[in-house]
Amino acid sequence: MKMEKALFGDNQFFAVNHLSDEKSREQAIMFKDDASIIRVLDQAREVGINTFMCTTHDRIANICDYIRANPVAYRDFKIYPCMPYAHKYANAVTDFGILGALKQYIPGNILSTFTKGGVAYLRKDFIGLMEILIDAEMKMFRDISTPVIFIQNVLVDMILGLNMLDVFKEYDSYIRKKYNAEPGYISMNLPALHDALHLIGIENPIICSSINKIGFRMPGGKAVYEKYLREGRFRPIAMQVLAAGAIRPKEAVEYLGQFPKIESVLFGASSKSHIAETKELIEQNISRKSRPFHKTIMQNNI
Amino acid sequence: MQMKLKAGIIGLGKMGISHAAIVCPHPSVDLVAVCDTSTLVLDAFKKFSRVNIYKDFRTMIDAEDLDFVIIASPTRFHYEMVSYALKKGIHTFCEKPLSLTIEEGKELDKLSKEKKLINQVGYHNHFIGTFLELKRLLDKKVLGDLVHFTAESYGPVVTKEKGGTWRSDPHEGGGCLFDYASHVINLVQEIIGRPVKVNGSVLKKIYSKGVEDAVYSILTLENGVSGVLEVNWSDETYRKMSTLLTVFGKNGKIICDATEIKIYLKEANNRENLKRGWTIKYITDLALPVNFYLRGEEYSAQIDNLVDCILQNKPSKINTFKQALQTDEVIELLVEDSKN
Numbered sequence: 070m071k072m073e074k075a076l077f078g079d080n081q082f083f084a085v086n087h088l089s090d091e092k093s094r095e096q097a098i099m100f101k102d103d104a105s106i107i108r109v110l111d112q113a114r115e116v117g118i119n120t121f122m123c124t125t126h127d128r129i130a131n132i133c134d135y136i137r138a139n140p141v142a143y144r145d146f147k148i149y150p151c152m153p154y155a156h157k158y159a160n161a162v163t164d165f166g167i168l169g170a171l172k173q174y175i176p177g178n179i180l181s182t183f184t185k186g187g188v189a190y191l192r193k194d195f196i197g198l199m200e201i202l203i204d205a206e207m208k209m210f211r212d213i214s215t216p217v218i219f220i221q222n223v224l225v226d227m228i229l230g231l232n233m234l235d236v237f238k239e240y241d242s243y244i245r246k247k248y249n250a251e252p253g254y255i256s257m258n259l260p261a262l263h264d265a266l267h268l269i270g271i272e273n274p275i276i277c278s279s280i281n282k283i284g285f286r287m288p289g290g291k292a293v294y295e296k297y298l299r300e301g302r303f304r305p306i307a308m309q310v311l312a313a314g315a316i317r318p319k320e321a322v323e324y325l326g327q328f329p330k331i332e333s334v335l336f337g338a339s340s341k342s343h344i345a346e347t348k349e350l351i352e353q354n355i356s357r358k359s360r361p362f363h364k365t366i367m368q369n370n371i
Numbered sequence: 372m373q374m375k376l377k378a379g380i381i382g383l384g385k386m387g388i389s390h391a392a393i394v395c396p397h398p399s400v401d402l403v404a405v406c407d408t409s410t411l412v413l414d415a416f417k418k419f420s421r422v423n424i425y426k427d428f429r430t431m432i433d434a435e436d437l438d439f440v441i442i443a444s445p446t447r448f449h450y451e452m453v454s455y456a457l458k459k460g461i462h463t464f465c466e467k468p469l470s471l472t473i474e475e476g477k478e479l480d481k482l483s484k485e486k487k488l489i490n491q492v493g494y495h496n497h498f499i500g501t502f503l504e505l506k507r508l509l510d511k512k513v514l515g516d517l518v519h520f521t522a523e524s525y526g527p528v529v530t531k532e533k534g535g536t537w538r539s540d541p542h543e544g545g546g547c548l549f550d551y552a553s554h555v556i557n558l559v560q561e562i563i564g565r566p567v568k569v570n571g572s573v574l575k576k577i578y579s580k581g582v583e584d585a586v587y588s589i590l591t592l593e594n595g596v597s598g599v600l601e602v603n604w605s606d607e608t609y610r611k612m613s614t615l616l617t618v619f620g621k622n623g624k625i626i627c628d629a630t631e632i633k634i635y636l637k638e639a640n641n642r643e644n645l646k647r648g649w650t651i652k653y654i655t656d657l658a659l660p661v662n663f664y665l666r667g668e669e670y671s672a673q674i675d676n677l678v679d680c681i682l683q684n685k686p687s688k689i690n691t692f693k694q695a696l697q698t699d700e701v702i703e704l705l706v707e708d709s710k711n
Contacts, residue, residue: 083610097608156611195415226665230392233419257664261396285655288664288671313630315655 070216070251072120072275075351076149076306077113077344078337079123082106099339103131112341114146116348122149122277122335124221130209137212151219151255152206196239203243217275218244219253229262234269241271251275255308257286260293263301277306277335282324285312298328308335318347326354375401376681379437381428381452382444383407383416386466386493389665390441393674396663400678406431428452437461439489439681446544450475457482462489462681464674468553469695471544473703476696483692489680491673491687492695494557496614496629498669498676500657505616505627506562513640514620520563520598522590524555526612528604532578546582548574548702552602555614557698559600561689563618564592566701572708577605588705629667630654 082100100106110121110132123129136143207218220240228236237254244252252274256262259278266274280298284291286309298305305328310321325331334351338344378400380391387407395402405416406425413424425431432440432455439462442452450470456463457479469492470476483490496502509517528551544550560566568591574583585603592598604612615628623636632652639647661671673690680687 097610195418223666226663227388227392230395230663230665231388231416231420232395233415235419261663283655285658286664288661290660312655313653315653 072217072304072306072333073118074333074355074357075118075348076120076122076333076335077110077118078308078335079121079126079129081337081339082109083124083126083128096339103128103135106132107135109339109344113344113348115341116345118344118348119145120147120149122151122219124154125150125152125206125209126154133209133213147214147216148210149217149219149253150207150210150215151221152203153221153224155221155223195236196243199236199239200243200247203240204247207248215248215250217251217253218248219255219275219277222255222257222278225254225256225262226258229256229258229265232265234265237266237271238269241274253277253306258288259305260289260297263297263303267302273302273304275304275306277308279309280305280307280325280328280331281310281312282316282321283312285309285315295328298330301330303330305331306333306335307331310334310336318343318350322347322350322354326356329356331355332357375399376438376678377401377403377436378439378441379404379406379431379435380441380443381406381431382442382448382466383409383412384443387441387443388412389670390443390464390674392665393663393671394441397674397678398662399682403437404431404435429455432456432459432461439464439677442466443493446471446549447542450479453479454482457486457488457490460486460488462677464491464493464677465692465695466493467557467695468492468544468549468699468702469692470699471542471549473696473700476692476699480692480696489677489684489687490692491677491680492690492692493673494554494561494690494695494698495667495669495673496554496558497561497689498659498672499629499667500654500659501627501629501632501652502558502562502616503659504632504652504657505618505625508625508632508634508643509562509618511643513622513634513636513643513645514618514625515622517563517594517596517618517620519619520559520596521615521617522555522559522598522600522602523616524551524602524604524612524614525606525609526551526604527607527609528612529578529584530605530607532580546574546579547584547602547604548582548586548705551604551612552586552600552705553698553702554612555600555602556701557694558614558616559590559592559598560698560701561694562616563598564594564596565697566590566704567593569701569704569708572705574706574709577603586705588708590701632657 081096136146241252244250254262254274255277257279259276262276279286287294307325310325311318334355336347338347376399378394380387383405391402391405394400402422404423404425406428407413408426416422416424440456442449442465444452446468449465453463453465570589572588575585577584584605588600590598590600613628617626618624626633634645634650636645636647658668659672661668663671676687676689
């Protein structure tokens with residue numbers, strides 16, 4: 070499964086700005102209507118970007134409705150879902166504890182069995198619980214092409230930190246089996262995640278992580294990341310390439326060009342000219358010369 | 372090879388699990404045990420990790436040979452858990468706020484000193500690069516004599532009417548004052564000056580029944596600087612907790628949040644390489660280097676600080692029980708003032 074070189078992200082739509090809290094609130098106002106999000110997605114499509122990588126935020130459900138209602142226009146459009154939208158769970162966990170939070174987000178029919186028997190069942194079957202939560206998050210994408218499905222960095226890095234690596238194994242196999250999709254991992258700890266996934270036999274995983282010239286949000290330091298980008302066995306997607314705006318786009322993407330292993334670049338922008346400019350830079354600099362062709366990709370043939 | 376420190380964690384809610392995920396990969400620490408009352412959470416640790424699990428914190432502390440413990444339970448349990456750990460000679464990190472009463476906080480501070488143990492509280496904002504830079508610049512007197520400040524924090528914690536959780540019980544430290552405003556008060560205290568007087572305090576309920584959702588007050592610091600505190604956790608225009616300090620001095624002003632610090636000076640400060648007018652510095656240049664990242668550098672950096680202090684046997688300069696106790700004292704002043 071070949072990914073597009075330029076992947077369009079959603080941070081700008083949901084008031085995520087790592088450089089300025091003030092800017093993030095301005096963005097929230099700019100994208101208060103779903104139509105304004107769709108307008109920017111269409112501008113991205115016009116310059117040839119057909120993959121939208123987005124969180125399972127409630128408002129994405131509305132965008133998905135629109136995409137389903139316009140099947141011709143969005144014929145080639147793909148979404149890479151990133152789950153879960155962590156804030157809704159985090160607030161619920163603080164308020165109600167883990168069990169209470171689960172009760173809030175488990176779909177209706179399961180909730181009704183979530184009494185004594187249900188709890189006992191789930192206690193023994195965490196993986197079953199994970200599958201239920203994945204299905205709940207994936208519901209909004211029905212009938213939309215989702216060839217890669219990501220776990221968000223907060224969850225990936227929590228599982229990684231806790232060293233509960235079997236969870237990745239189960240996630241990986243469920244995404245392949247149930248959704249016929251490639252599992253992806255967003256992480257702020259690329260080297261540690263790379264090694265952990267290989268340890269449990271997940272070969273050549275898609276890992277999306279911060280990769281930028283100034284080493285911003287690259288724990289352990291830029292040199293270690295660069296070593297993995299040269300020698301690691303994984304399919305890198307670079308995010309935070311502009312380091313939240315600290316680096317100019319040209320310089321930022323040229324830096325990525327020295328790592329032919331990088332397959333795609335995730336970026337967000339709010340204006341057509343910025344989208345077009347970044348897309349052009351990515352096309353010019355991302356060469357993918359040494360992209361390995363791996364058996365896991367052949368087996369799944371997606 | 373250096374021996375690794377053995378750590379335990381009590382309370383596996385959002386903060387406890389987050390601490391566990393940061394402590395576990397730390398190169399100088401072995402997370403050996405966790406404790407919680409929820410069998411669901413403990414079963415997950417039992418199934419997927421190798422740490423020992425406990426339902427009772429005393430049993431854990433007695434059975435394990437811990438170097439330090441992280442306490443992330445609801446605030447009302449802090450006193451008995453922290454004092455038990457200290458009495459057993461274990462270095463202790465406690466989530467904020469330290470305790471629900473001044474008397475308890477004083478005892479914990481005293482006990483940690485008697486036992487000569489490292490003590491730290493989870494006011495993690497002090498490990499955010501922008502706030503560290505604000506403190507550094509104020510210590511260098513770049514603003515000259517300080518006059519006034521505003522300290523604000525907003526977030527979407529309680530955005531509709533609901534009850535029945537620990538957050539809704541004032542006796543459990545569940546309100547905006549203990550849970551949210553404590554962070555802001557502590558920042559003011561350590562960066563600008565210690566509040567000694569409060570006026571016009573309003574603890575306002577918006578959606579909650581038993582506790583306040585907003586805190587408004589006028590503070591006077593021991594250095595004579597005045598300021599306004601405005602904290603509201605029922606503001607859903609914010610995606611997550613956002614804290615903003617604005618400090619006004621005779622030479623200019625500084626506006627600082629977790630992502631950027633904006634400095635306005637009436638005259639250039641060459642020593643600090645700050646121009647006349649505005650200079651903006653970003654977190655990209657100020658973030659502390661960490662080896663593992665989860666939710667923000669500050670969460671790892673505070674654990675690094677704790678571990679360094681224990682390994683080098685030197686008291687922490689940041690977020691000690693004593694500093695946290697001073698914050699609890701301001702909280703008490705606010706509660707009393709709001710009744711007038």
